Amino acid sequence: MADAKLHRYRSHTCGALRKSNVGQDVRLSGWVHRVRDHGGVLFIDLRDHYGLTQIVADPDSKAFKAAEAVRSEWVIRVDAKVRERPAGTTNADLPTGDVELYATEIEVLSQAKELPVPVFGEPDYPEDLRLTYRFLDLRRESLHAIIMKRLAITRDIRERMHAAGFNEFPTPILTASSPEGARDFLVPSRIHAGKFYALPQAPQQYKQLLMVSGFDRYFQIAPCFRDEDPRADRLPGEFYQLDVEMSFVEQEDIFQTMEPVITGVFEAFAGDMPVTKTWPRIPHEEAIRKYGSDKPDLRNPIEMQDVTEHFKGSGFKVFAGMIEKDPKVRVWAIPAPTGGSRAFCDRMNAWAQKEGQPGLGYIMFKDGKGQGPIANNIGPERVAAIGAQINAKDGDACFFAAGDPAKFYKFAGLARDQIGRELKLVDESRFALAWIVDFPFYEWNEEDKKIDFSHNPFSMPKGGREALEAAEKSGRDALLALKANQYDIVCNGYEIASGSVRNHVPETMVKAFEITGLSQADVEERFGGLYRAFQYGAPPHGGMAAGIERMVMLLTGCKAVRDVALFPMNQQAQDLLMGAPADVMPKQLRELSLRVMLPEAKKA
DSSP, X not given: OOOTTXXXXXXXXXXXXXXXXXTOEEEEEEEEEEEEEETTEEEEEEXXXXXXXXXXXXXXXXXXXXXXXXXXXXXXXXXXXXXXXXXXXXXXXXXXXTEEEEEEXXXXXXXXXXOSSOOSSOOOXXXXXXXXXXXXXXXXXXXXXXXXXXXXXXXXXXXXXXXXXXXXXXXXXXXXXXXXXXXXXXEEOSSSTTOEEEOOSOSHHXXXXXXXXXXXXXXXXXXXXXXXXOBTTXXXXXXXXXXXXXXXXXXXXXXXXXHHHHHHHHHHHSTTOOBOSSOXXXXXXXXXXXXXXXXXXXXXXXXXXXXXXXXXXXXXXXXXXXXXXXXXXXXXXXXXXXXXXXXXXXXXXXXXXXXXXXXOOEEEEETTEEESHHHHHHOHHHHHHHHHHHTOOTTOEEEEEEEOHHHHHHHHHHHHHHHHHHTTOSOTTSBOEEEEEOOBSEEEETTTTEEEESSOTTBOBTTHHHHHHHHHHHOHHHHHHOBBSEEEEEETTEEEEXXXXXXXXXXXXXXXXXXXXXXXXXXXXXXXXXXXXXXXXXXXXXXXXXXXXXXXXXXXXXXXXXXXXXXXXXXXXXXXXXXXXXXXXXXXXXXXXXXXXXXXXXXX
């Protein structure tokens, strides 16, 4: 019979007992992690959220019969006496490893069926099966620890933001649909038939309205909802971000405020891995030219260089002809330190073909000379000039991409990444953070043959309204050359945050949208709340949003953001555990004045 003096289920947790507890009568409850039979003596590892404790039951124990019956993942209560483990049997890897519990009574609180997925170790089971039984998957020690680390990271962020003078404001979840950005999740209104709310893609407009309301420094660990296709670095459906806004600030003020916060978070959870102390500020144009990406992995030392001049009028007719025909054509060199072997160059050429390219030209540097078809065609002087520009040494190689950089830069960036990985040039033992600045304000929409915003439509263009009007008079090229007060934070090849100084002047806001084809009436209709607010005294303001899942993914060493979310959807945007999305009852549809019209099945 259970001791009435003890709590019904436990006097201690499974991670609490130490040598100082030896001789005490205690009660623990938890999951049976493992049962081991050592010559008739049963050892039960009992696990709860806090840790693991070894239980012993021998044939003389009153609890022995119950101990023989229990199986993995049964939930049991154990009454026992704490005793020191015999010499040579301590477990230094366990906080409770100096003691064991001699069981006097075991009560089965609930039994477990045969598990569809194991909770011990790191099983390589199909992801969909693990997500269907996510409640079991979350019992695994490694995943359990990741989720707890995520909570610790968000707690640390909150403390740092409060220390920096920010207040956490909740913003609405039911809001109006925004036609800009990704697709909205729509919520039909029962009271207002035929009309819809939307789940917020981000609290963008609300946080700006808070600045107009005079609150000055806002932050929120905000849920965001976007109907997007899943990716390894993006959760389908919903995600969380550190959302920030500040009044009476310029770009530099935001950098000086947020850089220490993010650096501090990384330093607190990076273990022994060093973190960039002073972040470089890399213009977007430079990031594309050097790294082929606006989210470069700066742990990779390779920097691409423009070597067009060395191919003009050269004997390598493929490049020389392209350069002669089109002034936009550039040739970029992608250095490959230590990659100067035929085997490696052939591997890169095969990789390029898998990426849909005809190949990847190269020069190998050996004995002070260049080798390969390109070297043979352009001659030793041009080879030497290219080698000097990229600081090539014997045993190195250099690969080349040619054409309009706007069309090939992404491939060149992928080649840089592949070379860095293959040659083990990437320093994976650190966190390399940087600001990417001076994003283009507009981009050309080839499909619709029109100017569009390249990123955040609420950003302030550099130079304000005057710059907009001057560029509009000069034409398309001038508009595409406009820069925005817009910036990203990148870390190890991932964009982890994005932000801008906002366009808070109504006339400038209207002018920016007019250039994309929207009228003032369109702006008032689509962004009425923000536009009206700006008529009544809006402070200059700016902010950013950092992805919580991406930061946690990096700090835990996970490969995908799904690994750091409690109950994520699968890659088809399905919640396999709860069975969503799902059909609803006809009555529910009638109440919402809705009718489902499925697309017609495609004919074979």
